[in-house]
Amino acid sequence: MLGQLNPDSEEMSTCKKARAESTSVVSSDRLSSLPPEIKGDILTRLNVEEAVRTSTLSTTWRDAWTNMPKIFLRDGNFARTKFVTLVDMVLSLHKGTVEKFDISGSKTYHNEFDRWMLMLSRRSPRSIIMELKSGPGYRIPSCLFSIGDLEILHLQNCIISLPQVFQGFKRLTRLNLKNFSSTDMDIQNLVSFCPIQSFLELASFEGINHLTVQAPKLKLLYVVGDVEDINLDAPNLEMAALFLDHKAIAHHSDPIALHKESYVKQLVGSLSDIKTLAISDSLLRYLSKGCILTKLPAVFAHLEDIYLAYALGTSGNSWPLVHCFRMPLT
Secondary structure (H helix, E strand, O other), X not given: OOXXXXXXXXXXXXXXXXXXXXXXXXXXXXXXXXXXXXXXXXXXXXXXXXXXXXXXXXXXXXXXXXXXXXXXXXXXXXXXXXXXXXXHHHHHHOOOOOOEEEEEEOOOOHHHHHHHHHHHHOOOOOXXXXXXXXXXXXXXXXHHHHOOOOXXXXXXXXXXXXXXXXXXXXXXXXXXXXXXXXXXXXXXHHHHOOOOOOEEEEEEEEOOOEEEEEOOOOOEEXXXXXXXXXXXXXXOOOEEEEEEOHHHHHHOOOHHHOOOOOHHHHHHHHOOOOOEEEEEHHXXXXXXXXXXXXXXXXXXXXXXXXXXXXXXXXXXXXXXXXXXXXXXXX
C-alpha cells in the first residue's frame, strides 16, 4: 500500500538512524552552547589533568577548563617535572574566578613556590588550601597576604612572616595553620586583623611563646603546641580545645609563684561562656598541683561537655596523637 513502511525495511532503518543522529547533534549543541561558567563548574567534577584533556573534544571545549572555579592539584604518581608543568599551565592560563585552590604534594617545590603564589594571588581566590609536606617549611611570600577576598586559609609546613603593609583579611572566616613557625607578634596581628573569623586552628608550631588571640567573632579555637601562656579575648567563643605541652607547665610549675593574675586563671576566666571544653592531661595535672587552690575564677553557666585528652605520641607529620574522654555535663 502506498505510504506504508515495513518496520524491517531499509527505509525505516534509515529514518531511525537519522533521528538518532539528529538527537545526538542537538544534545551536543546544547552542551557546547553552555555558558563558560557552567562548563567550568562541570569540569570541577574531574581532576585537573582530566579537565585539561577535554580541550581536545571540540573547539567549543578547548578553553572550558580555564573557567573552572575550583582547582584541585595532587602530585600523586606524577613525576615532579610533569606536576610542575601542570601547575604552571593551570595558573598561567586560567581565565575565570578561582573560588577554591587546593594543592597537596609529597615532593619538594621550593624553587617553584614563590612563582605559584604570585600567579595565584592574581586570581584572587576565596579559599586556599596548601599541604606541601616535604622538605623544610615554605616561606609564605607577601603577595599571599594581599588577597583581599580570601575567606578560608589552610597552610601546612610553612614559615609565616607578615609584611609591614599587611591590612588584614577582612572576609576571612577560617584559619588553619599546621606545622609552622612564626613569632608572637605576627600571629597576634594575623588573627586580630581578621575581624569576622569564626574558626582558628594552630597546631604544631615553633617560635610562639606568648599566644594572644583577639577575635570578637571567634566560635571555635583549637591549639596544639608549646606556649608559655595564652591571652584570650574572644567573647563569642563556644568551643575551646587546648592541648598545651611542657613549656607552659614548666614556666608555671611553682604554685607559690602563682598569684591571682596568673595566666591560667585569666585563661579559665575568659572561657566562662563556652559550651565545650577540651584540655590536655598535662594541663589538668598542672591545675591539680595547686594553681587554683580555691574556687574557679568563673562560673561556667553554658558548659555542656568536657573532653580530657592524653597524648599517644606523634604522627609522621610530628602532630600529636591524642585520645579524648568525653564527660558530658547535661
